[in-house]
Amino acid sequence: MDKKAIRKKIIAQRDDLDFDVxxxxxxxxxxxxxxxxFIEKYDNIFCYVSFGSEIDNGKILSTILDSGKNLFVPYVDTDSMQMRLCQINDLSEDLERGHYGxxxxxxxxxKPVNSGxxxxxxxxxxxxxxxxxxxxYGGGYYDRFYSGLKKMPFVVALAYDFQIVDSLPTESFDIPVDMIITEKQIIK
Structure with missing residues (x-):
């Protein structure tokens, strides 16, 4: 299966999850x-803001802020089509709908942030x-972001167990993660 077909299949499975499940x-x-x-160990944490049928990570975002650590979230610079970081301090006041909703x-x-x-x-x-x-999702935003860093941070992914597949058609620019956490396992 090519990347497009895998994306379509997995996102459909995610979208079909019963609300309570x-x-x-x-x-x-x-x-x-x-x-x-991780929140105790690291001081400068970059975390996506969940969207659609992604795992709702709001509790992680609020725990980072409540712990006094620095929380950075992504946005798309529509001029360069690059992902940038921004530090936020309040989930209810600092966010608005942006690129892709x-x-x-x-x-x-x-403001410019030293991604390092x-x-x-x-x-x-x-x-x-x-x-x-x-x-x-196919935009390459995270891979381009990682390739621009001098030192790779620790990268942890959150996923449902069905998002773990036997193989993927990856390319040289696809950057791996360090750990995957699902509802059933931790892969490292």
């Missing part, structure tokens, strides 16, 4: 992530393998 799986994944101690930092908060300070990334993705390979 999704909520239960999300809670297991989020608690499993929080139990790993995803919550992004308000425009007045966007990021020590942990909580990454979205559509499909993963046990070899830590990842494919996203």
């Amino acid at each position: 999704k909520q239960s799986k999300d809670e297991l994944i989020i608690n499993r992530f929080l139990d790993q101690g 995803i919550l992004e930092p308000k425009k007045n908060l966007r 300070i990021i020590d942990c990334v909580i990454s979205p993705g559509v499909a993963f393998t046990r070899k830590m390979e990842r494919i996203g």
Whole structure:
């Protein structure tokens, strides 16, 4: 299967999850992530803001802020079509609908950030393998972001167990993750 077909299949499975089942799986994944101690270990955390049928990571975002750590979230610079980072301090005040309808930092908060300070990334993705390979939505935003860093941060992905597949048609520019957390397992 090519990347496009894999994306379509996995996203359809995610979209078809019953609301209560999704909520239960999300809670297991989020608690499993929080139990790993990443928020205590890292000071500058970059985390996506969940969208659509992605795992609801709002509890992670609020826990990072409540712990006094620095939370950075992505936005798309529509001029360069590059993903940029922005530090936020308040989930209810600092975000608005942006590119693709995803919550992004308000425009007045966007200032240049030294991406090199990021020590942990909580990454979205559509499909993963046990070899830590990842494919996203096809825009290449995260791969381009990682390739521009001098030092790779620790990258953890949150996924439903069915998002783990036997193999993916990856390419040289596809950057793997360091850990995958699902409702049933931790792969590292």
